[in-house]
Amino acid sequence: MRQIEFERRFGDQWTTLENWIEAHGGNKQIKDRPPASVIPWLYRNVCHQLALARERRYSPLLVDRLHQLVLRGHHVLYAAPAPGRDGFRAFLMGGFAREVRTQWRVVALASILFFGPLLTLFAAIQVWPDFASVVIGPQDLAEMQEMYSPDNERLGQRPASTNTEMFAYYVWNNTRIGFQTFAGGILYGIGTLFFLLFNGIYIGAILGHLHQVGLGPQIWSFVASHSALELLAIAISGAAGFKLAGALISPGLRSRKLALVEEGRIAFRLIGGAALMFFAAAIVEGFFSPLIIDPRQIKYGVGIAMWVILLAYFGFAGRARGA
Amino acid sequence: MLSPLDTAHRVATPEGVELNLRVAGPVPRALAWLIDFGWRLAALLVLAFATSVMGEVGTAVFLLTWFALEWLVPAVFESRTRGATPGKRALGLMVVRDDGAPCTLGPALTRNLLRFADFLPLFYFGGLVAMLSNRQFKRLGDFVAGTLVVYADPATVARHIPPLEPKRPPISLKPDEARTVLDFAERAAALGPARATELALIATPLLRDHDPPTQQLTQYANYLVGHASD
Numbered sequence: 199m200r201q202i203e204f205e206r207r208f209g210d211q212w213t214t215l216e217n218w219i220e221a222h223g224g225n226k227q228i229k230d231r232p233p234a235s236v237i238p239w240l241y242r243n244v245c246h247q248l249a250l251a252r253e254r255r256y257s258p259l260l261v262d263r264l265h266q267l268v269l270r271g272h273h274v275l276y277a278a279p280a281p282g283r284d285g286f287r288a289f290l291m292g293g294f295a296r297e298v299r300t301q302w303r304v305v306a307l308a309s310i311l312f313f314g315p316l317l318t319l320f321a322a323i324q325v326w327p328d329f330a331s332v333v334i335g336p337q338d339l340a341e342m343q344e345m346y347s348p349d350n351e352r353l354g355q356r357p358a359s360t361n362t363e364m365f366a367y368y369v370w371n372n373t374r375i376g377f378q379t380f381a382g383g384i385l386y387g388i389g390t391l392f393f394l395l396f397n398g399i400y401i402g403a404i405l406g407h408l409h410q411v412g413l414g415p416q417i418w419s420f421v422a423s424h425s426a427l428e429l430l431a432i433a434i435s436g437a438a439g440f441k442l443a444g445a446l447i448s449p450g451l452r453s454r455k456l457a458l459v460e461e462g463r464i465a466f467r468l469i470g471g472a473a474l475m476f477f478a479a480a481i482v483e484g485f486f487s488p489l490i491i492d493p494r495q496i497k498y499g500v501g502i503a504m505w506v507i508l509l510a511y512f513g514f515a516g517r518a519r520g521a
Numbered sequence: 522m523l524s525p526l527d528t529a530h531r532v533a534t535p536e537g538v539e540l541n542l543r544v545a546g547p548v549p550r551a552l553a554w555l556i557d558f559g560w561r562l563a564a565l566l567v568l569a570f571a572t573s574v575m576g577e578v579g580t581a582v583f584l585l586t587w588f589a590l591e592w593l594v595p596a597v598f599e600s601r602t603r604g605a606t607p608g609k610r611a612l613g614l615m616v617v618r619d620d621g622a623p624c625t626l627g628p629a630l631t632r633n634l635l636r637f638a639d640f641l642p643l644f645y646f647g648g649l650v651a652m653l654s655n656r657q658f659k660r661l662g663d664f665v666a667g668t669l670v671v672y673a674d675p676a677t678v679a680r681h682i683p684p685l686e687p688k689r690p691p692i693s694l695k696p697d698e699a700r701t702v703l704d705f706a707e708r709a710a711a712l713g714p715a716r717a718t719e720l721a722l723i724a725t726p727l728l729r730d731h732d733p734p735t736q737q738l739t740q741y742a743n744y745l746v747g748h749a750s751d
Contacts, residue, residue, distance in 0.1 A: 200747025223602065245536035255696040257682070257703035257746060266674060269540055269621075276622045359577070366581035370588045377592065381637040384661050389638065442665060455664065459619075462665035466631045 201256045208247050212267060215240050219270050241271045292516020294471035299512065301437055301464065304444065308436030311394040313429070319402030323410050330407035333399060339407055346408055346416040352488035353420035365484025372428065373476040376435035380469040383439025386446055390439030397432060419494045422501025423487050426508045427479035431472045438468035530657055530669060532621040540621050542671040547652050549612045550670055554645075556608030561590045596629035605673065615673040628666035635662030682706045688740035691729050699745050702727075706742030709735050 199207075214232055218240075221228040232240070248264040298305055323330050330339060345354055355364055375397065382389015408417040441461045449457035491497050530542040568586055572579030598606040604615035604624050616624040616632070639648030639660045648660035657669055682703070694702065702724070709717045714735070721734035727741065728734050 201745070202747035242536055245534065245538045249538050255700040257707060257742075258700070259681070259703075259707050265541065268534075268536075268538060269542075270674070272534055272540060272621060273617075273623050278622065278625045362581040363577040363584075366584035366588075370584040373588065373592075377634050378637050381635050384635060384638045384665065385641070389641075458664050459667040462631055462667070463627070465665075466627055469634065470630075 199254075201254075201260065204247075204251070204254075204256065205260065208243075211240055211243055211247075212264070215244055215267060215271060219267075219274055222274055237271075238275065241268075241275060244268055244271065289467070289471070290474075292518075294467065295512050295515035296517075297464065297467045297471070298434060298437075301441065301468065304437040304440040305434065307440055308390070308394060309433045311391065312398045312433050312436060315395055315398035316402035316405075316429075319399050320406040320409070323403060323406030327407075327410050330403050330410070333403040334407070339404075342404055342408060343411065343413065346413045346420065348413070348416060350416075351490070353416055353490060354483075355488055361485050361488060364488070365480050368480035368483050369477060372431075372480060373473055376431055376469065376472050376476050379432065379435040380438045380442075380465065380472075383442035383465070384446070385443075387440055387443030390436050390443065393439075394432070394436045401429075415494055419491070419497040420487050422497050423504060424479045424482040425501060426504040427475050427482065430508060430512075431475035431479060434468055434472040434475070438465040438472065441465035441468065528656070528658070530671070532619075534621070542617065542621055542669065544656075544658050545612075545614045545670045545672055546658050547649055549614060550609075550652075550658070551645075553606070553608035553612045553614055556611055557595065557606045558608075560607060561594075564590065592633060593630070596626065596633040599624050599629040599633075600626040603673070609670070610673075613673055614670050616668050616670055619667045619669060624668055628668050632660075632662035632666035632668050635660075635665050638662070682742045682746065683710065683739055685736065685740045685743055687744035688737070689744050690727055690741045692726060694745075702738055703742050703745060706739045709739065 215237070217228050217230060218232055218234075218237055221231045244264060245268055248261070248268050251261050251264055319329075319333065352361075375393065379390055379393040379397075382391075382393055405417060405421070408414070442458065442465055445457035445461035446454055452460065486500075489497075528544045528546060530544050532540045532542060534540060565583075565587060568583055572583045575582070595606045599609075599616045600623075602623075603610060604617060609615060616629065618624055618628060636648075639645055639651065639662055641647045645660075648662075651660050651664070652658045657663075659669065663669065683706070690702075705720065709721075712720070717735045718733065721738050722728070724734075724738060728737055730737070732740075
C-alpha cells in the first residue's frame with residue numbers, strides 16, 4: 199500500500215484519537231469527542247499502524263506523527279491513578295508500622311548508631327563535665343543554658359520567640375535533617391552514618407551538659423513530650439538511608455540499578471512516615487513542650503505515654519490483616 | 522532512524538511497538554533548574570517582604586513556605602499532567618518513569634528528596650558526574666526513583682512534501698533509499714535553496730535531466746508516496 203492510500207484509509211482514526219487526547223488534556227474547543235470505550239481499540243489500531251508505517255519505510259514525518267500520537271496515548275492510558283485517601287489511611291493505620299517491622303534490621307542498625315552515641319555522650323558528661331565543651335562550643339552551651347533558665351516563662355525558647363514561629367522552625371529544620379539523613383544513604387551509607395552519629399553526639403552532649411549543670415527539671419520537662427516522635431523519626435530516616443546503601447552494597451541477585459529502584463520504594467515509605475512523625479513532633483514541640491506545667495511529673499507522664507504508644511504502634515499496628 | 526549517537530531511550534509497550542524517548546542532557550536540565558531556582562527565590566523574597574510586617578506569624582508562614590517550596594512543590598508539579606516544574610516546562614522537558622509512563626507523586630518526591638545528595642559536594646557536582654556516567658543522564662535521584670527526564674512533545678512542525686508532478690525514479694530504490702528521498706523532500710523547504718541543491722546533488726544516479734536537482738527529488742518523492750505517475 200502506498201503512503202497516500204494508507205493516510206487516506208486511516209487518517210480519520212488518527213484525528214479522532216488526537217482529538218480525544220486533546221479533549222482529555224483539557225482542551226475545551228474540541229466538541230466532537232468519541233466515547234471513552236472505543237479509545238483502547240483505537241489506540242491499539244494506531245500502534246499497529248505505527249509498526250506498519252515503520253516497517254514500510256513511510257516518510258519520517260508520518261512515522262513521527264504516529265509515534266507522537268502513540269506516545270501521548272500511552273501517557274493517558276497508562277497513567278497511574280492518583281493515590282486515594284484510603285491508601286494514605288491504610289498506611290497510617292498499620293502499613294507504616296508493618297514496614298518498620300519488616301525492615302527491623304536497618305531500623306535496629308540506625309537506632310544503635312543514633313541512640314548509642316547519644317547515651318554514651320550523656321553518661322560521659324555526667325562523669326567528666328568538661329567533655330561537653332569539647333563537643334560543643336562554650337558559646338553555644340551558654341546560649342542553651344539561657345534557653346532553659348528557670349526564670350523563663352516558656353521552656354526551650356529564646357524569650358523573644360513565639361510558639362507558632364518555633365513550630366515552623368522545627369518543621370523547616372528537623373524534617374530537613376531527616377531528609378538529609380535519608381538522602382545521604384545513596385553515598386554508600388556514609389551520609390546517613392554521618393548524620394546519625396553527628397546528631398546522636400550533639401543531642402547527647404546538650405542533654406548531658408544541661409542535666410549536669412542542674413537544669414534537669416527544665417530540660418526534661420521540655421524534651422519529654424516530643425522526644426519519642428522526634429528521636430524515633432531520626433532513627434527511621436536513618437533506616438531509610440541504609441535501605442539505599444544496602445541496595446548499592448549488596449544488591450543480591452539484582453543489578454544495582456534495579457535494586458536501587460526496588461529498595462527505594464521501601465525507603466520512600468519509611469522516610470514518608472518519618473516526615474509525618476517530624477511534623478507531629480513539631481506541633482508538640484512548638485505548642486505543648488514549652489508550657490510550664492505544675493507539677494512537672496504530668497509532662498514526664500505525657501512523655502512516657504508517647505513512648506509507650508509509639509512503641510506499641512510499631513510493635514502491633516497492622517498485624518490483624520494477615521501480616 | 523536512530524543512530525547510536527542519539528540520546529534515545531527505547532521502551533517496548535504492551536501493544537508491541539517501541540517508543541523512543543529523547544532523554545535530556547545536563548545543559549537543558551541545568552537551565553531548567555536555574556529557572557526554577559529563580560522563581561522560587563523570587564517567591565521567597567516577595568514573601569519575606571510581605572510577611573515582615575506580620576510579626577511572628579509572618580516568620581512562621583515564611584519558614585513553612587520555604588520548606589514546601591524546597592521539598593514538596595517541585596514534586597507536585599512533576600506528578601501533574603504535564604510532568605514538569607515550570608522551569609522544565611519552559612525548556613520543553615518532562616519527567617517520566619523508566620517505562621515511559623507518567624511520573625506519580627511517590628517517585629517525584631523520591632527524586633526531589635535525593636536532590637540533596639546530588640548537590641554534594643558542591644553545587645550539584647555529584648549529580649553532574651552521575652548524569653555524565655550513564656546513557657540516560659540519570660542523576661542519583663533518578664536512579665532511586667526510576668525516572669527519566671525527557672523532551673516532551675516536540676512542537677509539530679507543519680511540513681509536507683511540496684506537490685509537484687510525480688515522476689518515477691529512473692532506478693528502483695531500496696526501502697531505506699526511498700525513505701531518504703522522502704525525508705529530503707519534506708525538509709528541503711526548510712534548508713535554503715543552496716544547501717538543498719548541495720544535498721540533492723549527492724543523489725547523482727537519480728538525477729537525469731536538466732531540471733533543478735531539488736525539484737527532481739521532490740517529484741520522485743511525490744511518486745513514492747503514491748501519487749499516480751502519468
